[in-house]
Amino acid sequence: MEIQHYEMESERLRFRRLRADDFALIAPILQDAQTMYAWEHGFSYEEVVDWIADMLRRYHEDGCGYLAGLDRETGELFALAGPLVEHLDAETSAIGVGYIVRRDLWGQGYGTECARTALTFAFEKLNVPRALALIRPDNIASLHVAAACGMKPIGQLTKQYRGKELPHVVCAVDREKFFETLSVASAEPDETAQQPPEQE
Numbered sequence: 001m002e003i004q005h006y007e008m009e010s011e012r013l014r015f016r017r018l019r020a021d022d023f024a025l026i027a028p029i030l031q032d033a034q035t036m037y038a039w040e041h042g043f044s045y046e047e048v049v050d051w052i053a054d055m056l057r058r059y060h061e062d063g064c065g066y067l068a069g070l071d072r073e074t075g076e077l078f079a080l081a082g083p084l085v086e087h088l089d090a091e092t093s094a095i096g097v098g099y100i101v102r103r104d105l106w107g108q109g110y111g112t113e114c115a116r117t118a119l120t121f122a123f124e125k126l127n128v129p130r131a132l133a134l135i136r137p138d139n140i141a142s143l144h145v146a147a148a149c150g151m152k153p154i155g156q157l158t159k160q161y162r163g164k165e166l167p168h169v170v171c172a173v174d175r176e177k178f179f180e181t182l183s184v185a186s187a188e189p190d191e192t193a194q195q196p197p198e199q200e
Contacts, residue, residue: 007067010117012110013078015067018055023048025068025077028102035103038136039161058084064126066098069114078102081114083122086132088157088170095122096132111145116182119149123175130175134159134168146171150181 008015018026029035030051033042043051058065062085069079081099088094099114115133122131133151135142151171159166173181 008082008117008121010069010113012072012113013069013117014072015069015081015117017059018052018066018068020052020056022052022068026052026080029077029080029100032103035100038139040164040166041162064095064121066100069099069110078105079110079114081118083118083126083131086134094130094132095126095128096134097122098133106141111142112148115145115149116185119173119178120182123178128175130172131178133171135171137167137169143169143171148181148185149173150177 004016006014006016027043027045027048030043030048036042055065064083064085066080066084067082068077069081070076071078079099079101081097083095083097085093086096097115097118099111099118101110101114119131122128133142133146133149134157135146151173153169154172155170157168157170159168
């Protein structure tokens with residue numbers, strides 16, 4: 001029996017690294033156009049394969065990337081989430097967080113749970129002083145999730161993707177502020193609805 005190693009754990013989910021043979025596991029999320037709102041399209045077969053390959057590269061080069069968020073009880077895939085390197089310009093990079101929640105689970109707090117877990121990993125394991133989230137301006141639910149994590153808008157950034165210019169709000173939080181927000185949040189339930197922010 002295979003012993004599974006989990007990179008991150010939250011109240012309801014365990015997160016493991018993706019594997020080369022995970023196409024069937026994650027394709028239903030990445031190929032759903034509504035779930036992939038921030039990318040403005042559902043992924044093709046080739047794009048899902050390339051996305052997995054990019055995550056495997058990120059694990060090797062960056063030490064982080066999107067992980068498979070599995071339900072603690074059933075092992076079912078609920079989300080893709082994790083810290084990842086964001087390239088802000090040709091010379092500047094920073095640790096950001098991304099999450100993509102399965103569409104039938106939106107509005108149940110999984111986005112906030114994923115974001116907080118990824119931020120905790122970034123601060124405790126990657127030892128960064130500050131983390132970012134890049135969010136489309138009209139993705140109100142994700143802006144609410146960022147706020148629930150103590151993040152505040154600090155600027156704007158435009159990504160080039162498939163020949164389009166996609167504007168993003170850059171939100172950020174430092175280590176001290178995040179853990180302060182986390183300690184307050186632990187004392188009360190979070191019912192924030194979510195939509196996935198558009199990390200690469």
